[in-house]
Amino acid sequence: MIAYALRRIALAVPVLFGVSVVVFLVMALIPGDPALAILGAFATPETVARLNADLGLDQPLPVRYLIWLKGVLTGDLGRSYALDRPVLDEVRDRIGPTLILASAALSLSVFFGLAAGVVSAVRQNTAFDGAVRLLLLVGISTPSFFFGILAAQWLGVELGWFPTGGMVSLFGGRGLFDLLHHLVLPAVTLAVVATAIVGRLTRAAMLDVLRQDHVRTARAKGVAEDRVIGVHALKPALVAVVPVIGLQAGYVLGGAVYVETVFQWPGIGRMLVEAIGRRDVLLVQGGVLVVATLYVAINVATDLLQAALDPRIKT
Amino acid sequence: MTATAIEAPRSQGRAGALSRLVRQPLAAVGLGIVGMFVAAAVLAPLLPLADPDLAEPARRLMPPLSGHGLLGTDQLGRDVLARVVWGLRVSLAVGALATLAAAFVGSAIGLLAAFYGRFVDGALMRLVDVLMAFPYLLLALGVVATLGPGLMNAAIAIAIANVPFFARAVRGSALVVVGRDYVEAARMAGLSDLRILLAEVLPNVLPLIVVTAATTIGWMILETAGLSFLGLGAQPPQADLGSMLGDGRKTLAVAPHVAAVPGVVTFLLVVGLNLLGDGLRDLLDPRMADGRGGAPAAATAVERPADRCPSTATQDADPLLAVEALTTAFDLPSGRHAAVREVSFALEPGGSLGIVGESGSGKSVTALSLARLVASPPGAIVGGRAALRGEDIFALSFEDLRAVRGARIAYVFQDPSTTLNPVMAVGRQIAEAVAAHGGVAAKAAEARARELIVEVELPDPERIFSAYPHELSGGQRQRVGVAMAVAADPEVLIADEPTTALDATTQATALRLFKKLRTERGAALVFVSHDFSVIEALCERVAVMYAGEIVEEGPTREVLQSPRHPYSARLLACAPKLGKPDRALEAIEGGPPPIDGRPQGCSFAPRCRIGVADCAAGPIALSDLGGGRKARCIRVLEVADGRY
Numbered sequence: 001m002i003a004y005a006l007r008r009i010a011l012a013v014p015v016l017f018g019v020s021v022v023v024f025l026v027m028a029l030i031p032g033d034p035a036l037a038i039l040g041a042f043a044t045p046e047t048v049a050r051l052n053a054d055l056g057l058d059q060p061l062p063v064r065y066l067i068w069l070k071g072v073l074t075g076d077l078g079r080s081y082a083l084d085r086p087v088l089d090e091v092r093d094r095i096g097p098t099l100i101l102a103s104a105a106l107s108l109s110v111f112f113g114l115a116a117g118v119v120s121a122v123r124q125n126t127a128f129d130g131a132v133r134l135l136l137l138v139g140i141s142t143p144s145f146f147f148g149i150l151a152a153q154w155l156g157v158e159l160g161w162f163p164t165g166g167m168v169s170l171f172g173g174r175g176l177f178d179l180l181h182h183l184v185l186p187a188v189t190l191a192v193v194a195t196a197i198v199g200r201l202t203r204a205a206m207l208d209v210l211r212q213d214h215v216r217t218a219r220a221k222g223v224a225e226d227r228v229i230g231v232h233a234l235k236p237a238l239v240a241v242v243p244v245i246g247l248q249a250g251y252v253l254g255g256a257v258y259v260e261t262v263f264q265w266p267g268i269g270r271m272l273v274e275a276i277g278r279r280d281v282l283l284v285q286g287g288v289l290v291v292a293t294l295y296v297a298i299n300v301a302t303d304l305l306q307a308a309l310d311p312r313i314k315t
Numbered sequence: 316m317t318a319t320a321i322e323a324p325r326s327q328g329r330a331g332a333l334s335r336l337v338r339q340p341l342a343a344v345g346l347g348i349v350g351m352f353v354a355a356a357v358l359a360p361l362l363p364l365a366d367p368d369l370a371e372p373a374r375r376l377m378p379p380l381s382g383h384g385l386l387g388t389d390q391l392g393r394d395v396l397a398r399v400v401w402g403l404r405v406s407l408a409v410g411a412l413a414t415l416a417a418a419f420v421g422s423a424i425g426l427l428a429a430f431y432g433r434f435v436d437g438a439l440m441r442l443v444d445v446l447m448a449f450p451y452l453l454l455a456l457g458v459v460a461t462l463g464p465g466l467m468n469a470a471i472a473i474a475i476a477n478v479p480f481f482a483r484a485v486r487g488s489a490l491v492v493v494g495r496d497y498v499e500a501a502r503m504a505g506l507s508d509l510r511i512l513l514a515e516v517l518p519n520v521l522p523l524i525v526v527t528a529a530t531t532i533g534w535m536i537l538e539t540a541g542l543s544f545l546g547l548g549a550q551p552p553q554a555d556l557g558s559m560l561g562d563g564r565k566t567l568a569v570a571p572h573v574a575a576v577p578g579v580v581t582f583l584l585v586v587g588l589n590l591l592g593d594g595l596r597d598l599l600d601p602r603m604a605d606g607r608g609g610a611p612a613a614a615t616a617v618e619r620p621a622d623r624c625p626s627t628a629t630q631d632a633d634p635l636l637a638v639e640a641l642t643t644a645f646d647l648p649s650g651r652h653a654a655v656r657e658v659s660f661a662l663e664p665g666g667s668l669g670i671v672g673e674s675g676s677g678k679s680v681t682a683l684s685l686a687r688l689v690a691s692p693p694g695a696i697v698g699g700r701a702a703l704r705g706e707d708i709f710a711l712s713f714e715d716l717r718a719v720r721g722a723r724i725a726y727v728f729q730d731p732s733t734t735l736n737p738v739m740a741v742g743r744q745i746a747e748a749v750a751a752h753g754g755v756a757a758k759a760a761e762a763r764a765r766e767l768i769v770e771v772e773l774p775d776p777e778r779i780f781s782a783y784p785h786e787l788s789g790g791q792r793q794r795v796g797v798a799m800a801v802a803a804d805p806e807v808l809i810a811d812e813p814t815t816a817l818d819a820t821t822q823a824t825a826l827r828l829f830k831k832l833r834t835e836r837g838a839a840l841v842f843v844s845h846d847f848s849v850i851e852a853l854c855e856r857v858a859v860m861y862a863g864e865i866v867e868e869g870p871t872r873e874v875l876q877s878p879r880h881p882y883s884a885r886l887l888a889c890a891p892k893l894g895k896p897d898r899a900l901e902a903i904e905g906g907p908p909p910i911d912g913r914p915q916g917c918s919f920a921p922r923c924r925i926g927v928a929d930c931a932a933g934p935i936a937l938s939d940l941g942g943g944r945k946a947r948c949i950r951v952l953e954v955a956d957g958r959y
Contacts, residue, residue, distance in 0.1 A: 014441070015444055015445060015448050016448075018441065018442070018444070018445030018448070019445055019448050019449065021445075022445055022446070022449075022457075023457070026457050026458065026460070026461045027460075027461065029461060030461050121610065122610075124609050124610055125609065137586065137589060137590065137593075138586065140589060141533065141537075141582060141585040141586040141588075141589050142582060143537055143540065143541065143544075143560075143578065143581050143582060143585070144541075145541055145544045145545075145557075145560065145561075146560060146574075146578035146581065146582065149560075149564050149567060149574060149578075150575075150578070153567050153568065153571070157568065206610070207609065207610045210610030210611065211609075211610050211611065211690075212733065213728065213730070213733040213734045214733065214734055214735055214736045214737065216611075216688055216690075216728070216734070217726075217728060217734045217735065217736070217796075217799070218736065218747075219613060219614075219688060219720065220686060220688055220720055220721060220725070220726040220728075221720065221721040221725075221747065221748040221751050221799060221802075221803075222717050222718065222719070222720035222721030222722055222748075222751045222752055222803070223721075223747060223748075223751045224717065224751070225613050225713075225717075227747075228613070231739075232736055232739075235738050235739070236736070236737065236738050239738065249450075250449075250450035250451055251450070251451060251452075253450040253453065254450040254451045254452025254453050254455075254456075255452060257452055257453075257456065257545065258541055258544070258545065261545060262564075272453075272456055272460075273456075273545050273546075273547070275460075276456065276459060276460045276464070276547060277464075277546065277547075279460075279463075281460065284456070284457065284460040288449070288453055288456065288457045291450060291453055292448060292449045292450065292453065295448065295449065295450050296448050299448070309738060310737075310738050311737075311738060311783040311785070311786075312737060312738075312783070312785050
């Protein structure tokens with residue numbers, strides 16, 4: 001298992017290299033004068049020239065990449081001119097709220113997705129199964145931004161059960177309850193689609209495993225049906241579901257963009273939307289790079305979890 | 316062999332695809348929704364709608380049905396109905412365009428990677444890996460950041476983010492096609508690469524491309540609308556569903572309809588597209604369908620007519636196992652058909668019965684019926700009884716049945732590579748069989764499992780205990796299967812072709828093991844096989860099955876020496892015999908009748924050389940020939956004379 005883990009981690013290195021090239025190129029290929037794009041239309045010729053020299057924009061592309069990469073590896077992601085502070089500081093402040101939101105949403109979707117998928121597979125073709133399947137279909141088709149504004153309006157503004165914004169800082173001294181209270185609506189909104197995807201896949205995987213011969217063997221031994229479902233069917237089904245849970249981690253990290261905007265959550269998604277709006281290119285670059293790196297790490301963890309579940313993988 | 320043999324043949328013709336699609340009710344609903352929306356979007360210029368861009372500040376934020384347009388007006392006094400139809404037109408067009416672009420680029424990458432392999436494949440797939448290393452929406456955001464906000468840029472960004480899905484799916488499917496003979500032949504014939512790709516490979520992966528597009532278009536429309544909602548897509552005065560929703564959000568408290576109308580339309584459109592996509596996938600690529608065919612219930616359904624389930628009280632005089640007129644049927648599209656008809660036999664402690672027959676003869680279904688392990692649906696026990704010491708197994712509650720399974724009737728299955736749980740250590744699987752019937756602590760069950768591993772003569776018990784099935788050889792896995800079966804000391808051991816998947820040497824050791832266990836434990840044995848020689852070595856009695864019926868039964872040695880049914884006789888003539896290499900082997904012309912096409916009279920009559928008119932006239936009874944022998948034939952005398 002350790003050898004497998006090391007090999008899997010080593011495989012992530014070229015992917016991270018590729019990610020850095022893509023992030024670099026995306027920003028380097030911005031049409032027009034990048035310094036103008038960074039500084040905005042009202043920049044003076046002097047500041048443009050200074051920035052060009054700062055960024056090494058007068059150098060050929062590969063050299064610029066190496067300069068940029070050296071900066072990245074030493075923790076220098078450049079400077080947001082609009083915010084007048086280092087990109088790394090801003091990203092560091094914003095990543096925490098996003099991680100809390102995304103992990104809450106992912107936990108909800110794994111729990112409810114697995115439960116819905118397992119129970120509806122076991123009760124296949126009953127009214128319950130029909131209702132769950134319909135609900136899951138509705139779930140994957142829900143525009144989370146629409147769901148978000150409806151939830152904010154109804155449960156937040158009209159019923160006043162939950163705050164619809166106002167999360168300024170995570171540890172502002174108002175305690176865990178305040179955090180959770182603010183977290184409910186955004187986390188549920190973000191979890192809807194992911195729950196439905198996990199649920200649909202779990203149901204399909206469970207039905208697939210329940211048809212397999214080894215489940216019949218367990219029943220022939222007289223194993224209790226709860227155990228047949230919970231151990232003999234669920235564990236092999238999880239082997240198929242875990243990679244999709246990894247994909248959902250990517251979905252909630254991306255979908256956080258909508259939810260953070262709707263609920264004014266001070267995370268990295270809202271930061272990116274605002275940065276794109278004012279063409280704060282270096283901030284976008286830094287944010288995307290950090291989140292993508294995080295996602296690569298999540299994918300490695302997912303693969304390791306899958307290997308832990310299925311002994312056939314780590315050969 | 317049970318489930319696959321009876322699966323309905325799927326007609327694969329493209330003709331009538333639409334009618335088959337519509338026959339799935341959910342897909343039909345999806346088609347209806349999508350059709351309606353597409354029609355509205357296409358016909359928007361012709362529909363009697365107000366000008367969607369005509370602002371009338373005097374009638375701002377009018378609610379629906381207030382006399383100012385059917386669905387009211389927005390914050391600038393524009394007609395919401397007209398705007399949503401035009402917005403739908405924009406969203407559909409952009410979504411379709413993005414899907415086409417992603418499908419084209421992604422499929423091209425997948426095809427080229429599969430076709431050229433090696434370096435091209437490696438380079439393209441690493442590129443796809445890198446794209447997939449970004450959270451989906453973040454990649455799109457990065458692209459929008461580069462190109463600048465705008466509807467077309469948003470569509471390009473969403474298309475790029477979806478390219479990897481198409482590339483991966485198409486590559487996987489194309490790899491199979493590229494390896495086929497006709498592609499190789501086309502290469503030999505000197506056809507150009509482009510021509511081979513377009514004429515030979517593409518048509519074979521096209522259904523997959525269509526399915527992938529159909530299942531992602533809803534998603535792409537949703538995400539493009541999302542970017543517009545964030546203000547990164549459609550810019551005023553251009554409006555799509557997402558930007559309308561974003562505008563409406565500002566007046567949600569006073570005029571919820573301005574946001575709700577585009578929101579509901581987006582939702583319904585995507586529901587429709589997803590229903591349609593699921594339907595198309597089921598139609599074009601049944602392997603990807605979720606939950607098709609269904610999972611079998613915990614026990615085979617018992618649906619006996621009242622007059623065919625005699626109930627009797629338990630008596631000591633009752634035989635250990637008595638099967639009476641067992642009939643098990645399968646529900647096929649053409650109706651319910653009996654796979655096993657009126658099968659009867661009895662066993663005493665220590666007794667042994669072999670059931671022999673070809674694939675599809677019903678021998679496995681008979682064996683599985685005894686503990687209600689036939690997959691159900693489609694299977695059901697529709698007649699007869701199986702009594703264990705006089706108690707009808709088919710009448711037991713599920714919990715009582717579970718107490719019988721493993722503890723009183725245990726099974727050894729055919730293919731140990733699929734019948735063991737692949738993700739559970741085999742020692743735990745054996746211990747589970749010990750512990751399944753209560754009263755055994757976990758530690759004790761594990762200790763017993765170790766003993767059982769030794770008993771079935773597996774080497775290195777400690778290693779085997781913690782090994783997974785894939786780490787064992789076929790013969791070792793089969794011993795694990797045997798250890799699980801004998802774990803709870805069953806009264807009846809049912810072995811369903813346990814040696815078929817093994818090579819000859821392993822088979823011989825396995826048979827020796829069965830013999831040993833039978834003598835040591837005194838369990839009754841039902842041994843299913845297609846191989847007479849295996850049954851000869853193990854069983855006192857044999858029943859020969861053909862087309863779901865027992866056609867001959869008797870002491871094994873006598874049946875082998877002088878069969879009384881022409882089918883048994885011919886089957887024996889087909890088998891090679893050790894020590895008689897020169898013997899001419901026969902084959903029986905034709906094949907057994909399919910489950911839904913069995914004749915009225917003798918099922919073997921169409922293949923029989925000595926058949927007469929009476930054979931096909933009606934059902935033939937299993938007649939008692941004396942001396943414990945039975946045969947279902949009206950010409951037993953001719954067979955006994957060797958004329959068959």
